[in-house]
Amino acid sequence: MHAPVLVLKDSLKRESGAKVHRANIQASKAVADIIRTTLGPRSMLKMLLDAAGGIVVTNDGNAILRELDLAHPAAKSMIELSRTQDEEVGDGTTSVIILAGELLHVAEAFIDKHYHPTVICRAYTKALEDSIAVLDKIAIPIDVNNRASMLGLVKSCIGTKFTSQFGNLIADLAIDATTTVGVDLGQGLREVDIKKYIKVEKIPGGQLEDSRVLRGVMFNKDVVAPGKMRRRILNPRIILLDCPLEYKKGENQTNAELVREEDWAILLKMEEEYIENICVQILKFKPDLVITEKGLSDLACHYLSKAGVSAIRRLRKTDNNRIARACGAVVVNRPDELQESDVGTGAGLFEVKKIGDEFFTFIVDCKDPKACSVLLRGASKDLLNEVERNLQDAMSVARNILKNPKLLPGGGATELTVSASLKQKSSSIEGVEKWPYEAAAVAFEAIPRTLAQNCGVNVIRTMTALQGKHASEENAWVGIDGNTGAIVDMREQQIWDSFNVKAQTFKTAIEAACMILRIDDIVSGIKKKQAPGAGPAPSKPKIEEEGDADGEQILPD
Missing domain, CATH: 3.30.260.10 (TCP-1-like chaperonin intermediate domain)
Incomplete structure (x- = not known):
């Protein structure tokens, strides 16, 4: 009679070893294949349907992946890459997925040969260090004032x-x-x-050529009392508040019981005096425009309009901060703490215009704006x-x-240069890491190869010609013209990439590939859904004891 073995039933699903590696690599390649055709100037657009029935038409890698609904955990982590890249540098979202997918694809052969994932990751990390060194070597500085x-x-x-x-x-x-x-x-x-200080305002209508950057801020608001308040003021003095210009209500639900009618008149008078007092404190500084993030009562509106002051209420905090940066004002919390230095005098024009059916407020022609709006x-x-x-x-x-302010050549030239350098260096690497290192060098060629595919040229002939040119270091600037598929010098065509974007793309792709390769177990603890009308799920998994051939004994929960 052999010793009993405990088996967990219906609780944890587990996959491990090479099976997991292959599944993860396949999922990552599938994600890369979805957006492979959106790389380069000849890229295809994707039409995405969201859950609400809306349509998005774009070739932005991040926007496409954001709309995908995937179940596989490795595919989800690939999508996260694109989001990270977008938040960090805002570009290269498609390149990073293609490169990570290719790095995993070339690793599959080593997994099949039973290489340990740690060995592959070590080679990839070494390739990353060397590729960043190559980027530093070929980068050229640029004058940002030109x-x-x-x-x-x-x-x-x-x-x-x-x-x-x-x-x-x-x-x-x-x-x-x-x-x-x-x-x-x-x-x-x-x-x-x-993100904080540039606001993009999209207004349908007109032509795209009418889009412009305002030297100041615009927002979707009108003055509180359009008939009484001015809608156009030159060189306005602006006061920004984030407190209500209303009578203070009790913090907790306060009830006041009045016995005599005169007490009601006293209460109203107190309210009126309080609001008048606030308005007097504001009007002391002779503002032309008062903007508050909170409410503004009818009474305060009356006092301000009587003094010829325009007022706007319930503005977003982010918009208020932008106005402060644009016209040099300070957002004040309490009217009694106002100082002359808090008043914004940097704006050249305050104007309310009607565009389409809605009113928009413009605070523009600022002297030295540190925030702006882009009108599209x-x-x-x-x-x-x-x-x-x-x-x-x-x-x-x-x-x-x-x-x-550093530049690198575009059109796949940077990747080809890095690939050629890593191939040369791989001959000096000893031990088992040599082969994955060489494979990483080949993986970098995925970017120019995809560019060539999207142009519709003969990929093998183009890639062979490019590799031949990059065999000598003088041709580090040779790449593919994304429009024609011709092999050209990037300096002549003025096709550039930003150093930050390229470096971030390489780092994110290689680190992500290493992370996915290191996964050797996927354990799912998700309970199966019950059929409708069934009783409550058991709180613990059922444990069976397998005995000898006489039969099974089931241990109680």
Whole structure:
């Protein structure tokens, strides 16, 4: 009689070993294949249907993957890569997925030969260090004050996007917006916060050419009392508040019982005096415009309009902060703490305009705005959404250049140079890591190969010619023209990539590939769904004891 064995039943599903590695690699390759055709200027668009029945048409890798509904855990972590890349540098979302998918694809052969994943990961990490060193060697510095070179760079980075057909328009908008919000922190450092201080306002109607960057801020609000308050003021004095201009209500639900009618009059008078007092404190500073994030009572509106002051209420905190940065005001918490230095005097014009059916407030022509709004016009909402996605990418590219002004050649030239350098270096690597290291070098060729495929040229002939040219170091700038598929010098064609984007792409792809290769167990603790009408699920898994051939004994829970 052999010893009893405990078997867990219906509780944990477990897969392990090479089976898991293969499943993960297949899932990652499937994700990469979905967006492979969206790389480069000749990229295809994807039409996505969301759960609510809405349609998104885009070739932005991150936007496509965001809409996918996947069950496989490894595929989900691939999608996370694209999101990380988008948040960090705003570009290269498609490249990072293709590169990670290719790195996993070339690792599959080593898994089949029973290489240990740690060995493959060690080789990949070494390849990453060496590839970043190659990037540093071939990068060239750029003058951020040279508008023409900045324009060329941003244009080449977003040349793969839908809006590239509109010429310099998006690149111009992006450079204007990012240079506006850039703040020098000294010691060669710059802070460029494009998420916080650049607001994109999309208004359907008009032409795309009517889009512009405002030297100031716009938001979807009208003045509180349109008949009494001015809608256009030159050089306004602006006061920003984040407190209500209403009578203070009790913190907890306060009930007051009044016995005599005169007490009611006293209460109303107290309320009136309180609001008048607040308004007097504000009017002391002779403002032309008062903006508050909270409510503004009719009585306060009366006092302000009597003094010729325009007022706007219930503004978003983010918009209020942008106005403060644009016109030099300080957002004040209590009216009695107002000082002259808190009043914003940097704006040249306050104006309320009607565009379409809605009123928009413009605070523009600011002297030194550190925040701005980008006004986008276009035929339809779908078009404007795609233009906004492209603009966000362009602004991220411009921000990366302002933060780290270095350039690398585009069109797959950088990847081919890195690949050639790693192949040369692999001969000096000893031991079992040599082969995965060489495979990583080959994986970098996935980017130029995909570009060639999307152009419709003969891929094998083009890749062979490129590899031949990159065998000598003088041809580090040779790559594929994404429009024609011809082999050209990137310096002549002005096709560039930002150093930050490339470095981040390599780091994210290789680190993610290593992480997925290190997974050797997938344990699912998800309970099976019960049939309707069945009783409650057992709280513990059923444990069986397998005895000898006489039969099974079931242990109680």
